[in-house]
Amino acid sequence: MSQTPTTDAIPTGRREDEIQVYDLHKSFGEREVLKGISLTVHQGEVVCVIGPSGSGKSTLLRCVNLLEVPTSGRVFIMNEEITDLDADVDAIRSQMGMVFQQFNLFPHLTVLENCTIGQTVVKKIDKAQAENIAQGYLEQVGLGDRGSAYPAQLSGGQQQRVAIARALSMDVEMVLFDEPTSALDPELVGDVLGVMRALAQEGMTMMVVTHEMAFAREVADRVIFMDDGVIVEEGHPDLVIGNPQHERTRAFLQRVLDPTHVPAEPEADDEPAEHEAEPRRRSRLF
Amino acid sequence: MSTPTAAPTRRRMSPRRRARTVRLVQYAVLLAVIVWLIVTMDARQVQSVFLRPDLVGETLLGIPQHLLNTLIYTAGAFVVGLVLGTVLALMRLSQVAPYRWLAGIYIEFFRGVPAIIVLLAFGLLPVAFPGLRFPLDPYGTVWAALGMVSGAYMAETIRAGIQAVPKGQVEAARSLGMPVSTSMRRIVLPQAFRIITPPLTNELILLTKDSSLVYVLGLTTAAFELTKFGRDLSNSNGNLTPLVVAGFCYLLITLPLTFLVRWMESKQKKAR
Numbered sequence: 291m292s293q294t295p296t297t298d299a300i301p302t303g304r305r306e307d308e309i310q311v312y313d314l315h316k317s318f319g320e321r322e323v324l325k326g327i328s329l330t331v332h333q334g335e336v337v338c339v340i341g342p343s344g345s346g347k348s349t350l351l352r353c354v355n356l357l358e359v360p361t362s363g364r365v366f367i368m369n370e371e372i373t374d375l376d377a378d379v380d381a382i383r384s385q386m387g388m389v390f391q392q393f394n395l396f397p398h399l400t401v402l403e404n405c406t407i408g409q410t411v412v413k414k415i416d417k418a419q420a421e422n423i424a425q426g427y428l429e430q431v432g433l434g435d436r437g438s439a440y441p442a443q444l445s446g447g448q449q450q451r452v453a454i455a456r457a458l459s460m461d462v463e464m465v466l467f468d469e470p471t472s473a474l475d476p477e478l479v480g481d482v483l484g485v486m487r488a489l490a491q492e493g494m495t496m497m498v499v500t501h502e503m504a505f506a507r508e509v510a511d512r513v514i515f516m517d518d519g520v521i522v523e524e525g526h527p528d529l530v531i532g533n534p535q536h537e538r539t540r541a542f543l544q545r546v547l548d549p550t551h552v553p554a555e556p557e558a559d560d561e562p563a564e565h566e567a568e569p570r571r572r573s574r575l576f
Numbered sequence: 577m578s579t580p581t582a583a584p585t586r587r588r589m590s591p592r593r594r595a596r597t598v599r600l601v602q603y604a605v606l607l608a609v610i611v612w613l614i615v616t617m618d619a620r621q622v623q624s625v626f627l628r629p630d631l632v633g634e635t636l637l638g639i640p641q642h643l644l645n646t647l648i649y650t651a652g653a654f655v656v657g658l659v660l661g662t663v664l665a666l667m668r669l670s671q672v673a674p675y676r677w678l679a680g681i682y683i684e685f686f687r688g689v690p691a692i693i694v695l696l697a698f699g700l701l702p703v704a705f706p707g708l709r710f711p712l713d714p715y716g717t718v719w720a721a722l723g724m725v726s727g728a729y730m731a732e733t734i735r736a737g738i739q740a741v742p743k744g745q746v747e748a749a750r751s752l753g754m755p756v757s758t759s760m761r762r763i764v765l766p767q768a769f770r771i772i773t774p775p776l777t778n779e780l781i782l783l784t785k786d787s788s789l790v791y792v793l794g795l796t797t798a799a800f801e802l803t804k805f806g807r808d809l810s811n812s813n814g815n816l817t818p819l820v821v822a823g824f825c826y827l828l829i830t831l832p833l834t835f836l837v838r839w840m841e842s843k844q845k846k847a848r
Binding site for chain 1: 742744745747748749750751752753754755758762763766767770
């Protein structure tokens with residue numbers, strides 16, 4: 291289970307450290323998106339990662355469960371190194387849920403099947419028991435009666451709640467959220483955030499990339515502000531969001547919290563791109 | 577206030593009038609051709625060449641067996657093509673470059689070469705390699721040859737279907753802990769095949785007609801498919817009726833498939 295790390299920089303392996311990231315670098319071609327990120331997420335902790343588009347926060351999250359392979363650096367999940375070439379990545383991933391911006395529900399499967407396929411295929415749980423577990427989580431997200439529906443028949447907010455139930459159905463230790471409300475109509479955001487808030491209160495370990503400052507401030511135990519591939523500032527939400535120390539954090543929060551605000555010195559086209567850097571490449575996953 | 581002046585008289589027709597005239601001329605031409613056909617055509621002569629009743633009856637007697645042969649050739653080749661096409665499509669998407677090249681070369685070769693040459697080559701293989709025999713001869717030979725050709729076409733369709741499945745689907749599957757192969761089998765391929773069912777059905781239609789090429793293999797009478805059967809009967813009677821009947825039998829297979837494709841496409845359009 292626990293591997294004894296060799297480098298000095300890689301400490302202890304205390305049980306309560308669920309995610310440990312050491313000096314993570316990620317480049318897409320010439321462009322370095324992550325420039326040395328180190329962080330730790332403890333058991334039961336809710337960490338929100340905020341920052342401008344293109345700052346590398348989604349890439350960071352995707353590196354944590356190895357959907358992107360880091361250029362260098364190490365990532366430990368529950369004291370197992372997922373970046374190790376010999377690691378059983380699938381086994382580690384099955385303990386770690388991921389919720390995507392675009393939901394990514396399986397459209398050819400019903401809501402219930404979406405929540406059971408991981409259990410039956412990966413964990414080899416028998417179908418009846420898997421359905422039992424899935425049904426429980428669907429009820430938890432308020433969709434216990436929609437098990438036989440197909441994703442296309444649901445609203446965006448419902449789909450995202452199913453996606454959360456799908457992640458939870460694997461009985462995960464932690465859940466990664468990649469901008470879970472960014473693709474939702476404004477009136478549907480509240481339902482999803484409500485589910486996430488309840489999950490946080492239950493003590494689930496969560497790492498959330500988000501633009502929802504109010505949610506981060508209310509729910510997060512710690513907020514990490516990223517800009518241009520580095521962690522600029524991190525700490526209690528009241529500090530990072532309420533009383534930011536760095537000029538870059540202040541400028542970002544001002545833009546987010548007061549979009550009509552015109553900065554004194556106009557910056558060069560404030561929003562670079564909607565999506566984080568993901569150059570078209572041959573998909574690594576095939 | 578001015579009194580309405582008469583529109584200036586124009587020599588040229590307005591566009592709408594011109595369009596109407598053109599349309600009338602088109603109808604007139606069509607009518608003329610039909611009248612000419614009716615007047616000049618010797619209906620009895622035509623019928624005796626294309627649809628002689630006694631020959632229709634004689635042909636129909638042999639149809640079931642040879643229609644079945646056509647179906648067997650087609651279905652077998654389709655299955656071989658489907659499996660081969662899937663393998664080739666996965667090779668095309670492989671991370672290992674030589675696999676991509678090999679699949680690319682195969683696809684370009686078999687799409688560029690006439691199917692009849694492939695069939696001829698397969699027919700000659702046992703001659704070139706004494707002792708070589710295809711299982712279930714001649715069916716095995718036909719399935720292999722036509723399957724190899726249609727596999728090349730299907731590979732490109734299947735590849736397109738796989739690529740049409742959003743990348744997020746694989747990521748979601750992988751993040752649940754599914755290995756690459758499982759997420760391909762359980763998540764990507766089911767969606768890909770749903771997307772490409774219409775073009776694959778078209779491929780099946782083409783294959784049905786291509787099965788007529790197997791006559792070049794020099795088969796026994798029992799193994800004749802529709803075309804060869806109709807052609808032989810036509811030759812021996814000096815009459816086209818058996819070929820016409822055989823031709824209609826193809827429509828019996830292909831027309832329902834065509835409507836099926838159209839129905840699936842309209843359904844897909846609605847689902848989007």
